[in-house]
Each structure stands twice: as C-alpha cells, then as structure tokens.
Amino acid sequence: MADGDIELEARLEEQAEFEPSAEFVAQANVSDPSIYEEFEENWPECWERAADLLDWDGDYDEVLDDSNPPFYEWFTGGKLNASSNCVDRHVENGDKNRVAIKWEGELGETRTYTYQDLYREVNEFAAALRAQGVEEDDVVTLYMPMIPELPIAMLACARIGAPHSVVFAGFSAEALATRMNSADSRYLVTCDGYYRRGDALDHLDKANEGLDGVDHGVESVVVVDRLGDDGFGHDLKGNQHDWSALMDEHDGERVAPVERDAEDMLFLMYTSGTTGQPKGVKHTTGGYLSYAAWTSHAVLDIEPEDTYWCSADIGWITGHSYIVYGPLALGTTTVMYEGTPDYPTCDRLWETVEKYAVDIFYTAPTAIRAFMKWGKKFPESRDLSSLRLLGTVGEPINPRAWKWYHKYIGNEDCPIVDTWWQTETGGMMITTLPGIGTMKPGAAGPPLPGVDAQIVDTNGEEVQPGRAGYLTVNKPWPGMLRTLYKNDERYISEYWREYSDTDSDDPDDWVYFPEDGAKIDEDGYITILGRVDDVINVSGHRLGTMEIESAIVGVEGVAEAAVVGGDHEIKGEAVYAYVITEDGYEGDEDLRERIIEGVNDGIGPIARPEKVVFTPELPKTRSGKIMRRLLEDVANGDELGNTSTLRNPEIVEEIEAKVHAQS
Ligand code: PRX
Numbered sequence: 001m002a003d004g005d006i007e008l009e010a011r012l013e014e015q016a017e018f019e020p021s022a023e024f025v026a027q028a029n030v031s032d033p034s035i036y037e038e039f040e041e042n043w044p045e046c047w048e049r050a051a052d053l054l055d056w057d058g059d060y061d062e063v064l065d066d067s068n069p070p071f072y073e074w075f076t077g078g079k080l081n082a083s084s085n086c087v088d089r090h091v092e093n094g095d096k097n098r099v100a101i102k103w104e105g106e107l108g109e110t111r112t113y114t115y116q117d118l119y120r121e122v123n124e125f126a127a128a129l130r131a132q133g134v135e136e137d138d139v140v141t142l143y144m145p146m147i148p149e150l151p152i153a154m155l156a157c158a159r160i161g162a163p164h165s166v167v168f169a170g171f172s173a174e175a176l177a178t179r180m181n182s183a184d185s186r187y188l189v190t191c192d193g194y195y196r197r198g199d200a201l202d203h204l205d206k207a208n209e210g211l212d213g214v215d216h217g218v219e220s221v222v223v224v225d226r227l228g229d230d231g232f233g234h235d236l237k238g239n240q241h242d243w244s245a246l247m248d249e250h251d252g253e254r255v256a257p258v259e260r261d262a263e264d265m266l267f268l269m270y271t272s273g274t275t276g277q278p279k280g281v282k283h284t285t286g287g288y289l290s291y292a293a294w295t296s297h298a299v300l301d302i303e304p305e306d307t308y309w310c311s312a313d314i315g316w317i318t319g320h321s322y323i324v325y326g327p328l329a330l331g332t333t334t335v336m337y338e339g340t341p342d343y344p345t346c347d348r349l350w351e352t353v354e355k356y357a358v359d360i361f362y363t364a365p366t367a368i369r370a371f372m373k374w375g376k377k378f379p380e381s382r383d384l385s386s387l388r389l390l391g392t393v394g395e396p397i398n399p400r401a402w403k404w405y406h407k408y409i410g411n412e413d414c415p416i417v418d419t420w421w422q423t424e425t426g427g428m429m430i431t432t433l434p435g436i437g438t439m440k441p442g443a444a445g446p447p448l449p450g451v452d453a454q455i456v457d458t459n460g461e462e463v464q465p466g467r468a469g470y471l472t473v474n475k476p477w478p479g480m481l482r483t484l485y486k487n488d489e490r491y492i493s494e495y496w497r498e499y500s501d502t503d504s505d506d507p508d509d510w511v512y513f514p515e516d517g518a519k520i521d522e523d524g525y526i527t528i529l530g531r532v533d534d535v536i537n538v539s540g541h542r543l544g545t546m547e548i549e550s551a552i553v554g555v556e557g558v559a560e561a562a563v564v565g566g567d568h569e570i571k572g573e574a575v576y577a578y579v580i581t582e583d584g585y586e587g588d589e590d591l592r593e594r595i596i597e598g599v600n601d602g603i604g605p606i607a608r609p610e611k612v613v614f615t616p617e618l619p620k621t622r623s624g625k626i627m628r629r630l631l632e633d634v635a636n637g638d639e640l641g642n643t644s645t646l647r648n649p650e651i652v653e654e655i656e657a658k659v660h661a662q663s
Contacts, residue, residue, distance in 0.1 A: 018406065018439040020415040024388065028435025030298045035433070039449035046450050047074070047478050050294035051286070054329065055089050056080045057259050060286070064476065069510040070496045071483065072476040073263050074287035081257035082266055082289050083159035086328035087122055088257065090115040098304065099333040102356055103148045106195040106339025111148055115331070118152070125156035127253035128246040132187065132220040136161035136258055139185040139268060143176050143207055145169035145194040146338045149224045149243060150314050151324045153189045158266060161258035165268040168315030169194065171604040173206045177213030179270050182280055183485060186217060191224035192231045197343045200230040222246060262286025268485050269317055271423040272544035273494060274533045280485030281423050288426045289325055291479025295427040295448070296326030299417050300360055301389050301434055309335035310362040311349065316541070317423040318393055322362060326427070341367060346374040350382035361409070362391035364540035368401045369570045376408045384409060389434055391417045394540025395572045396528050402441035420444040420528050422514055423542070424495065426479030429453065430526050443525040451477055455520045460499045460511070468529060471518040472499055472511045480512070534628070536565030536573045541606050543575070551602030552577055555594050557585035562618050562626045566610070566635025574610035576635040578618055578655065587614025611635075613658050617651045619643070634659055
C-alpha cells in the first residue's frame with residue numbers, strides 16, 4: 001500500500017460522519033431539509049407528493065382511509081394503470097426513443113428496449129395473455145430469471161389487471177408449487193433456461209416438476225426460449241406455448257390499459273416468516289406505485305436522463321420496486337444484468353458501469369463484502385467516474401464495507417444511501433436523503449419524511465438513545481402491504497398484534513412491527529440490528545428457519561433439526577443445521593449430502609446449510625423448547641449464554657466441540 005493510502009485508510013477508519021458534496025446537493029431532486037417538517041405538519045396529505053408523480057385516470061377522493069385499521073386504504077377512489085404509468089405516458093410525452101431497459105446477458109449479449117419497444121412488447125404480451133384466457137384479477141405466476149421478458153410480462157399483467165406473483169428463479173420446483181397453490185394461480189410464464197457462470201441451466205425441467213405439484217388445473221404455460229441452441233431439447237406439452245410464437249400471433253396488437261382502482265392488487269410477493277408457510281404479501285396499484293416512484297425520486301435521486309442500475313434480482317422485492325416499477329414510472333433507463341458479478345472476471349459489474357456510464361448504482365452489502373475480498377484492483381481498473389450516487393439494501397452494512405464502497409466505488413464523491421425496508425413495506429422507509437442528510441456509516445439514517453418509526457422496549461415504551469430495542473412504525477404509509485393474501489387474520493397476528501390494541505378502531509392504537517431489532521442515536525439515526533424472529537438473512541435473502549427445518553426433516557434418516565444463522569464474512573449470515581438422526585441412521589457424509597440436497601429441492605441453493613452438525617440431542621429448556629440462542633452462540637464461536645435453564649446443559653459443549661472439529 002502506498003503511504004498516501006495508509007494515511008487515507010487511517011483517516012477513514014476514524015471518520016464517523018460524511019457529507020454529500022455541494023455538487024451533489026445542488027442537483028439533487030430533494031435538497032431542502034424543511035421536507036421533514038412539511039410532511040409531518042401536513043400528514044397524510046403530504047403523500048399527495050408521491051401520488052403526483054403518477055398519471056391518474058380518475059382522481060382519488062381521499063388520501064388515506066384509516067377508518068378500519070390495520071386495513072388502511074390509500075388514494076381511495078383513484079383510478080390508474082401501472083403499465084400505462086411505466087410505459088405509455090413516456091411514449092406519449094415525447095420520450096419514445098429513450099432507452100427503458102438495457103439488458104446485459106451473462107455471455108455478453110446485450111438488448112436495448114426503448115420506451116416504444118417496451119410499449120410494443122408489453123401490448124403484444126398483454127394480448128397473448130388475454131388470448132390464453134387470463135382475466136382481470138387472475139394471478140399469473142412468473143417463474144423467470146433476469147431476462148427482459150420478466151419485466152415485460154409483469155407490465156403486461158399490470159396492463160390487463162392480472163396480479164403477478166414472481167417466484168425467484170433460484171427457488172426450487174417445490175417452492176414454485178407451494179406458491180402457485182397458495183395463490184390458486186392457473187397461469188405460468190417461465191423459460192427454458194438461463195446462464196450461470198457460463199453454464200446453461202435447465203429451468204423448464206424444474207418448472208415442469210413444480211407444475212406436477214400444483215393441486216389445481218393449470219390453463220396455460222408460456223415458455224421463453226432463452227437458450228436457443230444451448231437448450232435442453234424439451235418438447236412443449238399440450239398447454240405450453242412458445243413466447244415468440246405467441247408474440248408473432250399478436251404482432252402489432254394493442255390492448256387498452258385496464259382502469260384499476262387504487263386499492264386493486266398489483267402483485268403478490270411471497271416472503272419467509274416464522275412459520276413454514278411463506279406469506280403472500282399483497283401490494284396495491286395506487287399506493288405501492290406512488291411509493292416506489294416517490295422513493296426512487298427522493299432517495300435514489302433518479303432523473304429520466306440517468307442510467308440507473310440496481311443489481312438485485314427481480315425475483316425479490318428490491319427488483320420489483322427498484323428495477324421495474326419505480327425507475328420505469330420515472331421514465332429513466334434501468335439496467336438489467338443476467339448473471340453473477342464474478343463472471344467471467346471479478347470486474348464484471350465495474351466493466352458494466354463503465355460500458356453504460358451508469359449514474360446510480362444500488363446493491364447489497366453481501367456483494368460489497370465480496371468486492372472487498374476480491375480487492376480494489378478490479379474497480380480501479382475501470383472508469384467509474386459516471387457514478388453520482390450509491391445505495392445498499394437488504395442487511396446491515398458494517399462501517400468498513402460502507403467506507404470501502406464509498407472510497408473505491410464512489411471515489412469519495414458519491415453519497416451512499418443505506419436503505420432499510422422490507423417486502424412488506426413496498427419501498428424504502430429508513431435512510432438518509434442523499435441531498436440533505438449527513439451519512440453515518442453503519443446507521444441507515446432517520447425515517448423518511450412522513451414515516452413515523454420508533455425504537456421501543458417490550459412494553460412499547462421508547463428506549464433511550466443508544467439502547468437496543470425493537471423497531472416499530474406508528475403510522476401507515478402508501479407502499480405498505482394491505483394484507484396477506486386471503487389471510488387477514490395472519491396479517492394482524494404477524495405484523496400488528498405485538499404492539500397494538502387490536503380491539504381499537506383508533507389508528508393511533510395500531511403499531512406495525514417489522515420484527516427487526518434496532519437502536520437510535522441522539523440525532524435520530526437508526527441502526528438496524530437484525531431480525532428478532534426466526535428469520536435469517538443470507539446474502540440479503542430472507543429465509544425462514546422453519547422452512548429449512550421442514551426441508552431437512554423431510555430427508556430420510558432425520559429425526560429432528562434446528563436451524564440458526566451464524567455470522568459469515570461474505571453472506572452476513574449462513575445456515576447452520578443441527579440434526580438428530582433417526583435410530584439406525586448414521587450422521588455420515590451420505591446423510592449430510594442428502595440433507596443439503598433436500599434443502600436444495602425444498603427451497604433452493606440459497607438456503608443450503610453451510611454446516612450440518614449431527615448431535616444426539618438439541619439443547620432444550622425444561623418445557624421442551626429448543627434454545628436457539630445457544631445454537632447461535634455455538635455457530636458464532638461466541639461465549640455461551642446462560643445454560644442453567646436447560647434440561648440437558650451438557651449437550652451444548654458436545655455440539656460446540658463438533659462445530660470446532662468441522663471448522
Ligand atoms: O432485517 C431487515 C433486513 O431485511 C429484512 C427484509 O427482508 P426482505 O423482505 O427480503 O427485503 C429485503 C429488501 C428490502 C428486514 O426486516 N434489511 C433490509 N434492509 C436493511 C436491512 N437490515 C439492515 N439494513 C438495511 N438497510
């Protein structure tokens with residue numbers, strides 16, 4: 001390291017606060033600090049600022065209807081269509097030749113869609129879906145990787161008022177079936193395969209296996225031919241149709257966007273919770289889209305002229321809100337990349353930033369930690385000077401990673417927004433506004449204007465600055481989930497019961513609980529400490545320990561399993577599985593492999609255990625509850641917490657010795 005570097009590193013190590021540059025502030029979409037007061041004084045009408053970013057076909061009567069908490073309604077009576085907001089209006093406003101989507105395939109192919117191209121494709125696919133029998137309010141499942149046909153299909157669904165349910169392509173066949181069954185979805189759009197680290201993956205095989213597990217009739221399956229000659233030679237079955245053939249059939253057709261009510265469902269997104277059953281989070285057209293557009297404008301500082309890149313996968317909420325809906329609603333150019341960041345070399349993302357002169361880049365801390373490990377030579381070999389703003393999402397970012405990102409990717413010039421939010425919140429909730437706020441590495445920031453978040457103790461009393469507590473949100477916001485699909489009761493019990501007076505009709509008595517621990521400092525900056533439920537966060541992906549456990553106990557030879565998250569240098573958390581074998585089975589290599597395969601098949605490779613530890617018993621309290629905290633301590637190599645309430649304290653040391661033996 002050169003001397004200058006050492007000095008700089010030392011200075012950075014100490015620096016706890018960073019300011020956006022005057023140059024950034026001067027051009028920022030939002031730079032007047034009075035916005036916080038303005039939103040507070042004018043709540044909930046302040047949210048008209050978000051709604052004003054959209055074109056409405058019919059005015060709304062009320063900004064917020066809070067007469068039946070926690071079933072809040074936003075922009076009630078308003079009419080709009082999400083696809084016409086994301087596509088048609090830009091075509092009509094003279095921006096038809098602006099690039100909407102720049103797609104980069106893993107093997108280096110590129111595709112460019114102008115807003116006019118997107119308009120044409122969305123219309124044709126909307127016509128194709130209609131011809132397949134899809135009607136308004138039918139749920140269409142999209143089981144697709146990062147190919148342009150995915151946002152096209154999403155927008156085509158939105159155009160005809162059919163909610164989509166995107167299932168992450170890395171999820172297993174079983175996960176697909178569970179989600180289609182839960183949503184009673186009779187339509188699927190998928191593809192033959194895609195590329196990962198240069199290899200063609202057979203996706204249709206997985207989709208077909210999933211379809212075998214669907215417990216109701218499936219009307220139609222549309223299959224994109226992504227692999228061409230590299231394909232696996234699948235024959236399409238009776239109800240399966242080739243995407244291109246359908247598009248040819250409907251060549252040049254136009255479908256008038258269906259006028260949707262603001263509160264009509266735009267999409268469903270399944271996410272993990274405490275129980276084994278994933279939760280179908282329902283998002284609506286008016287509130288969600290306004291919120292995605294507003295946060296893209298205020299936090300990501302997106303302008304139509306920008307080239308903006310969020311490196312998430314559209315199969316997760318981040319991709320929904322900040323690859324597709326937010327950026328396209330604002331009429332900008334959104335970049336999509338199919339593959340992994342280290343293929344063919346570790347500078348792939350920086351090469352792409354350079355190639356497209358990306359202005360704004362949004363990624364996850366797990367990726368940043370991987371970049372750090374690969375070394376600064378990769379970003380340094382590329383011209384990243386086009387970047388103006390950086391963002392992170394999905395998990396806490398440690399100050400070292402924040403500073404590395406700031407220095408080596410942002411050249412100490414780009415503000416960083418550390419954005420806390422969830423599938424359920426629809427969009428960002430806690431972060432600095434880049435044109436206003438001081439940044440403090442490690443702390444996400446204050447709640448956004450109009451968002452009322454607090455840190456409380458178990459009784460709901462606010463905790464002192466610096467003390468750990470639970471994050472709560474005391475007022476509704478437009479992007480919030482409206483319910484869990486067909487399960488209002490679970491909606492209340494999962495998110496509201498903990499801190500609300502559930503008998504009350506007064507919205508002030510209702511408090512949203514995101515199940516995150518957090519602390520706040522004297523300036524109102526919130527640091528997120530992580531989940532307080534049985535959900536773990538692996539590489540920014542949310543996984544339920546119960547889901548993984550049920551995949552493991554489904555493996556022959558397994559009697560019982562407990563899964564916890566253990567610290568991991570790159571992934572943030574990794575899956576640790578403690579397994580009791582059935583009588584007559586050995587905890588050997590064969591069983592270990594079958595367990596890993598079982599998790600692969602039940603959920604997907606992202607949930608694969610980092611370690612499988614066989615044990616004759618699990619640490620249990622006298623009442624028979626597994627003490628997960630101790631298993632976490634073991635996974636992390638931490639000093640063990642109190643074992644005195646255990647029925648079988650001796651087992652903890654035995655497990656600890658086994659974990660050490662494996663590391
Ligand atoms: O624990 C928080 C963590 O991710 C959870 C939400 O996961 P999911 O619904 O999959 O959405 C991820 C992308 C929005 C939260 O409950 N989380 C998200 N963002 C942050 C975070 N933790 C710390 N800092 C963040 N910026």
